Amino acid sequence: MKDALLAALQKAIAVLHEQGLLDTDALPSSAQITRTRDASHGDFACNVAMVLAKAAKMPPRQLAEKLIAELPSTAEIVRTEVAGPGFINFYVSHDVATSIVPTVLTQGEDFGRGKPDKPLRMNVEFVSANPTGPLHVGHGRGAASGASLSSLLRFAGHEIDAEYYVNDAGRQMDILGTSVWLRYLQACGEVFTFPSNAYQGDYLPEMAESLLREHGQALRHSAEVVFADVPADAPQGGDKEAHIDALIAAAKRLLQDDYRLPFNIALESILADIRQDLGEFGVHYQTWFSEASLHPEKVDAAVAELTAAGHMYEKDGNVWFRSSDFGDEKDRVVRRASGSYTYFASDIAYLRDKFARGYEHLLYVFGADHHGYVPRVRAIAEAFGYDQERVEFCLVQFAVLYRQGEKVQMSTRSGEFIPLRELRNEIGNDAARWFYVMRSTDQHMDFDLDLAKKQSSDNPMYYVQYAHARICRVLEQAQERGWAFDREQGEANLGLLTSEMEAEILTALAAFPERIESASRQREVHNVCNYLRELAASYHSWYNSEKALIEDAALRNARLALMAAAQQVLANGLRVLGVSAPTQM
RNA sequence: GCGCCCGUAGCUCAGCUGGAUAGAGCGUCGCCCUCCGGAGGCGAAGGUCAGGGGUUCGAAUCCCUUCGGGCGCGCCA
Numbered sequence: 113m114k115d116a117l118l119a120a121l122q123k124a125i126a127v128l129h130e131q132g133l134l135d136t137d138a139l140p141s142s143a144q145i146t147r148t149r150d151a152s153h154g155d156f157a158c159n160v161a162m163v164l165a166k167a168a169k170m171p172p173r174q175l176a177e178k179l180i181a182e183l184p185s186t187a188e189i190v191r192t193e194v195a196g197p198g199f200i201n202f203y204v205s206h207d208v209a210t211s212i213v214p215t216v217l218t219q220g221e222d223f224g225r226g227k228p229d230k231p232l233r234m235n236v237e238f239v240s241a242n243p244t245g246p247l248h249v250g251h252g253r254g255a256a257s258g259a260s261l262s263s264l265l266r267f268a269g270h271e272i273d274a275e276y277y278v279n280d281a282g283r284q285m286d287i288l289g290t291s292v293w294l295r296y297l298q299a300c301g302e303v304f305t306f307p308s309n310a311y312q313g314d315y316l317p318e319m320a321e322s323l324l325r326e327h328g329q330a331l332r333h334s335a336e337v338v339f340a341d342v343p344a345d346a347p348q349g350g351d352k353e354a355h356i357d358a359l360i361a362a363a364k365r366l367l368q369d370d371y372r373l374p375f376n377i378a379l380e381s382i383l384a385d386i387r388q389d390l391g392e393f394g395v396h397y398q399t400w401f402s403e404a405s406l407h408p409e410k411v412d413a414a415v416a417e418l419t420a421a422g423h424m425y426e427k428d429g430n431v432w433f434r435s436s437d438f439g440d441e442k443d444r445v446v447r448r449a450s451g452s453y454t455y456f457a458s459d460i461a462y463l464r465d466k467f468a469r470g471y472e473h474l475l476y477v478f479g480a481d482h483h484g485y486v487p488r489v490r491a492i493a494e495a496f497g498y499d500q501e502r503v504e505f506c507l508v509q510f511a512v513l514y515r516q517g518e519k520v521q522m523s524t525r526s527g528e529f530i531p532l533r534e535l536r537n538e539i540g541n542d543a544a545r546w547f548y549v550m551r552s553t554d555q556h557m558d559f560d561l562d563l564a565k566k567q568s569s570d571n572p573m574y575y576v577q578y579a580h581a582r583i584c585r586v587l588e589q590a591q592e593r594g595w596a597f598d599r600e601q602g603e604a605n606l607g608l609l610t611s612e613m614e615a616e617i618l619t620a621l622a623a624f625p626e627r628i629e630s631a632s633r634q635r636e637v638h639n640v641c642n643y644l645r646e647l648a649a650s651y652h653s654w655y656n657s658e659k660a661l662i663e664d665a666a667l668r669n670a671r672l673a674l675m676a677a678a679q680q681v682l683a684n685g686l687r688v689l690g691v692s693a694p695t696q697m
Numbered sequence: 698g699c700g701c702c703c704g705u706a707g708c709u710c711a712g713c714u715g716g717a718u719a720g721a722g723c724g725u726c727g728c729c730c731u732c733c734g735g736a737g738g739c740g741a742a743g744g745u746c747a748g749g750g751g752u753u754c755g756a757a758u759c760c761c762u763u764c765g766g767g768c769g770c771g772c773c774a
Contacts, residue, residue, distance in 0.1 A: 142714095150717080159716065162754070172754075196717035197755070242774065284774050353773095403774095430772065441700075445772040455774050483701050484769045509702065510767080551710065554702060556767060558709060563723085568736055570723065578736060586733045593733090634714095642711065645721080656729090656738040697736070 114145040114156065116188070117202060121160055124182035133178065134168050147623055151612070154193070154201035155209075155619065161198040172198025209615065210606035212622040216677040217599060224624045224684050226269035226632065233271045235466050236262045238477035239390070240277040243382045244288045245313050247389050248529035250479070253511045253557075255532070256548035258477040259395040260637045260689050261506065267688050268632030273398040273471075277462065280379055281404045282455060286360045287311065288382075289375030293331065293363050295320035296374060302335040307359060308345050309352040315385075319377050327373060333366050389533055393541055394690040406461040411453055414461040415446060423495045433460070438491035456488070463492050463503075473502050475635075480509045480554075506635055509556040511548060516562060539564040542691045546573035549689065550641040567697075569652075572645050576682065577694055579648035582655065583679040584695040590661055590672060598665075602673030605666040609674055613654040617678060620647045624681050628688070637689070644685045651678050 122139045129137035143160035161176035168175050176194040183192060191203035216223045238258025241251050258274065266272045279285070291310040298306070299320045306312075323331070342358040344350025364371050383400075390396070415431070418424050423434050429449030433456070436443050446457045466474055474493075478485065486505050493503045513520040513530070520530065536544050543564040550572065551557040569575045590597055609618070624643070631639040660671040683693040 146716090148717095149712095149720090153717070157717085162716075165754070199717065244774095279774060282774050432772095441770075448772055450772095452772095454772055456772085458774095479768095480702065481768060486701085507702075555710075556703065560709075560723095563709090566736095569738095571736095572722070574736070575722095578734090582734065582737090589733050638711085642721085649721090652737060653739085655733080656735090659733060661733045697734090 113188070113204065113208070116186075117145050117156060117158065118143075120183050120186070121158060121179065121200075123184055124179045125160075125164075127182040128168075128178060133170070134164065136164075136167065140164065147619070147626070148201065151615070151619075153195060153199070154191070154203045156202040156204070157195075158200045158202070159198075161194075161200060165198065176200050206607065206610070209618045209622070210609060212618055213606055213673050213677045214603050216621055216680050217603075217673065220680060221684055221687070223680060224628045225267055226625070226629050228269045231270050232473045233471055234265065234473040234475055235273050235275055235469075235471040236265070236475045236477065237275045237277055238262075239395075240279070241386070242279045242284055243379055243386060244284055244311060245315065245382060245529075246385055247532040249513060249532055249535050250510075250529070252532050252535060252544065253548045253553075254477060254479055254508050255390060255393060255395050256545050256690070257506070257508050257553050257637060259393075260545070260549050260640075261475075261477065261635060263690060264628070264632050264637055264640065264688050267684075268628055270632075274396065275399040275401055275466075276397045278383065278400055278402050280402050281407060281458065283360075285375065285379065287356055288378045289371070290356070290360045290363045291316055292319045292323065292378045293367070293374040294359070296323045296331060297333070297335065297338065299324050300329055300332045302332070302338075304335040304339060305345070305347075307352070307356050308347055309356040310359075315382070316378075319374075319381055322381075323374055323377050331367060331370055331373065338362050338366065393532070393536060394545060401462070403458050403462070406458055406465065407453070410465055411457050411461040414464045415453075415457060417464070418460065418495055421495065421497075433491075433495070435488055435491035435495075438487075438494040440487040440491045444488065459489065460492050463489065464496060467496070467498060467502075473504065475504045475506060477506045477508060480507045480556075483507050504635075506553060508553045511557045511559045513559045513561055520561070535561075542577070543571070543573055545690045546641065549637045552636060552638050572641065573691065575652075576644045576648040576686065577692070578697060579651045580679060580682045580686070580693045581695060581697045583651070583675045583682075586660055586675060587672065587679075590668075593661065595661065595665075595668060597672040597676060598669045599673060599676075601666065602669035602671075602676075605670040606673065608667050608670045611654075611658065613650065613657060614674060616650045617647070617654060617674060620650055621677055621681055624685070640685055640688055644682060644689075647678065647682060647685075651675075651682075 118139060121143070125134060125139055126137045128134045139160065140163050143158065143163050145156050145158050148154055148157050161179060162172040165172040165175055173194050176198050180192050180194065180200060188205055188208045189202050190205045193201050195201050236258060239247070239251055239255050241247060247255070262272050262274045287309070288311055294306060294310060295316045298304075299317070338359070339362075342362065343354045345355040346352035367373075387400070415424070418433065423437070424446065425432055425434065430445045431447035432443045433446045434443055444456050445454050446460065447453050463474070476489065489505075490500060490503060494500060513535075539547075539561060547559055547564045563571055564573075567574055569578075587597055627639060627643045631637065658671065660668060660675060662668050686693040
């Protein structure tokens with residue numbers, strides 16, 4: 113419809129150009145057709161007269177009049193008018209408005225699906241929490257946002273792979289593996305003080321038990337031997353970092369090849385837990401990418417490529433990446449004097465690997481606390497010669513949980529995490545998914561747990577789901593009364609849907625594909641929530657004022673057709689969000 | 698100190714590639730069940746879009762600046 117209107121305006125402009133009133137015959141790119149917010153402004157509005165007023169040396173309203181006079185007449189537009197400072201408002205015919213119903217019913221779950229001119233093969237990375245313990249609520253918003261954004265982009269017609277980067281290399285993992293081993297030693301009967309900097313979680317003794325079951329006492333060494341030459345821990349007046357590092361070294365030395373046993377048990381069981389947790393949350397990945405798999409070949413190769421390109425230099429025995437050449441605030445060490453790679457080296461290899469796998473576009477969904485990381489990753493991409501625009505970041509601000517008006521305390525330092533699983537159990541997966549994404553991701557948000565649990569219209573998710581369930585019940589009722597929905601008759605009588613509320617719903621249904629397109633283009637999942645709430649509100653309002661199950665079969669089926677279309681669109685929108693569309697509640 | 702995000706109704710937030718009278722929910726105050734699910738609907742009150750400058754036909758939206766709030770600035774991962 114918008115394209116048809118633009119084409120018509122284009123013709124009118126060409127006519128005015130021939131008459132010498134305009135010095136251009138082109139439609140300016142800043143001219144746009146928009147859906148009106150207010151029905152009293154018609155269905156569509158165009159700003160072209162205001163944009164061209166200066167060039168035409170004519171007041172906008174006068175220019176608008178002249179343009180309207182030259183518009184080719186069509187059956188689809190029943191009225192055109194000049195309004196406000198010079199808008200041209202278009203009123204579409206009732207037939208055009210109701211034609212959305214058969215369109216929705218025919219396209220079904222594909223209604224709203226986008227067909228971009230050039231679909232992007234895109235990698236979306238999110239969560240990527242270190243596998244050192246269960247996910248907690250701090251990861252929840254990233255998980256919900258990443259998953260819904262992926263699904264939105266996919267629905268908008270892009271080819272999306274969701275990816276989880278597993279940080280299974282590095283010191284944190286060594287601390288975890290060593291922690292498990294120490295718990296194992298305790299389970300074997302060794303007596304010593306558990307290090308303050310080791311992982312304290314109560315999931316560790318369980319892993320130690322399974323290590324004991326599988327390998328008996330094979331990995332046992334006496335506490336005396338293990339702690340020989342280990343400097344004091346912090347509570348004893350020493351240094352906690354030095355203490356744990358010495359224990360890691362002792363573990364590697366004493367266990368040799370067996371070092372990987374406690375390490376792998378820890379990694380596998382935690383990863384399995386995360387995977388299950390996310391799966392239950394409706395968050396699924398195409399790829400779980402292991403950081404360790406980058407070492408050493410891919411890291412060597414990536415570093416060699418940047419070295420050859422002249423982006424590396426040596427200083428103080430360290431190898432540095434000249435990231436400040438690409439807008440980063442300072443250069444970064446890639447390889448220490450000791451010969452070991454930094455975490456940044458993995459990042460370099462990882463980005464290169466993503467592009468090597470054929471992705472045209474990389475989207476990183478980060479927690480806002482990682483924003484300092486953005487210039488670094490951009491610098492890597494640029495150094496490899498990739499266009500900046502192919503690397504994109506979505507920063508997700510923190511959500512603060514509130515219960516009974518009180519902020520729910522959660523400090524990473526005290527280790528008092530609320531597990532994501534606990535939140536899901538408390539309020540349900542649907543509410544958690546909806547509430548995490550209902551606000552713009554760059555907006556720090558308050559998450560009201562009590563509201564999320566409420567089963568009333570106060571709760572926007574409930575309100576939308578209820579609209580869907582209500583329609584399902586009406587359609588069922590119709591059947592029970594021997595008035596099963598007759599689609600053919602309904603579609604033949606859509607002309608009977610003439611009330612303001614019906615017009616409002618029709619307009620909302622027609623807007624769905626555009627709303628999906630703009631939400632995906634702007635990476636704004638929350639707009640899908642807003643849209644669904646608006647549609648649900650229109651529906652509830654209509655439901656309250658008009659009965660569908662009436663004797664008049666023509667009108668009844670026309671209304672049922674509109675309902676069925678609304679039901680379909682509600683379901684499609686909820687599906688994008690990863691929220692269920694219940695048939696009864 | 699430097700960088701990123703934010704500041705819109707009592708509260709939580711939409712609206713931001715500049716467009717018409719700045720919207721919604723909650724809360725407050727009224728009203729509506731002989732009814733397809735009241736788990737709902739209708740209405741009222743409520744605003745210096747943090748302050749100040751600028752850009753222009755037009756600014757909540759863009760630019761500058763001040764003031765507030767959040768977060769980040771390791772050879773950690």
